[in-house]
Amino acid sequence: xxxxxxxEWKRAAGRALVSGTAASLLSTVVMSxxxxxxxxxxxGPINGPGQWLFGRKAARHRSxxxxxxxxxxxxxxxxxxxxxxxxxxxxxxxxxSQPITKxxxxxxxxATVANVVDYRLTPRRLQPxxxxxxxxxxxxxxYAAFAVGLTVYDWSSRGRQSARQRE
Numbered sequence: 001x002x003x004x005x006x007x008e009w010k011r012a013a014g015r016a017l018v019s020g021t022a023a024s025l026l027s028t029v030v031m032s033x034x035x036x037x038x039x040x041x042x043x044g045p046i047n048g049p050g051q052w053l054f055g056r057k058a059a060r061h062r063s064x065x066x067x068x069x070x071x072x073x074x075x076x077x078x079x080x081x082x083x084x085x086x087x088x089x090x091x092x093x094x095x096x097s098q099p100i101t102k103x104x105x106x107x108x109x110x111a112t113v114a115n116v117v118d119y120r121l122t123p124r125r126l127q128p129x130x131x132x133x134x135x136x137x138x139x140x141x142x143y144a145a146f147a148v149g150l151t152v153y154d155w156s157s158r159g160r161q162s163a164r165q166r167e
Contacts, residue, residue: 012088015153020084023149024077030145031130034138035062041133045142048129049075059129076128080146083114087150103151111147115139 028046036042041062050058050068052075058068087110095103118128131139 009089012085012092015088015092016081016084019088019150019153020081021077022152023084023146024080026149026152027080027142027146028073028076030138030142031134034134034141038135038138039133043069044133045130045138046076047072048132049073049079051129051132052126055125056129056132059132062133072129079128080149083110083146084150086110088153100151104147107147107150108144110150111143114146115143 031045032042035045039062043064044062047061047065047068048059050061050072053071054068058072061068087107091103091106091110119131130142134142
């Protein structure tokens with residue numbers, strides 16, 4: 001890997017920590033709200049990724065259980081940051097000059113690819129597991145929230161950029 005490529009990955013990783021965390025948090029809020037509305041179990045969907053370590057019983061568990069819920073959230077955060085890193089590497093160049101509609105479209109592409117990989121190409125045990133408790137409509141809302149979260153770095157960096165230009 002040459003120095004320039006290494007630098008680009010490093011820059012993308014910094015952006016991905018922000019956008020991945022925003023995507024994870026926003027999608028977790030939507031997950032919890034959907035769990036509350038659909039099953040009166042706000043922690044249930046967050047337990048889903050816990051199936052990586054504890055099997056499908058974690059994904060089906062409806063209430064807060066530290067082993068399932070904390071593990072599920074941490075796995076979701078890790079994978080969200082991974083998807084954000086790919087998103088930042090593929091779409092990160094010149095984002096500041098792109099209109100918000102293009103940035104949202106690119107984030108929607110990333111979220112769609114994530115969904116296809118998560119639920120079509122990944123073995124069941126390593127899937128997110130949200131589907132064990134939620135409808136397809138809620139799943140769509142979760143991945144839409146994820147896409148919006150991916151654009152948070154764009155908004156925050158634009159605000160800092162505008163402030164620097166005013167000085």
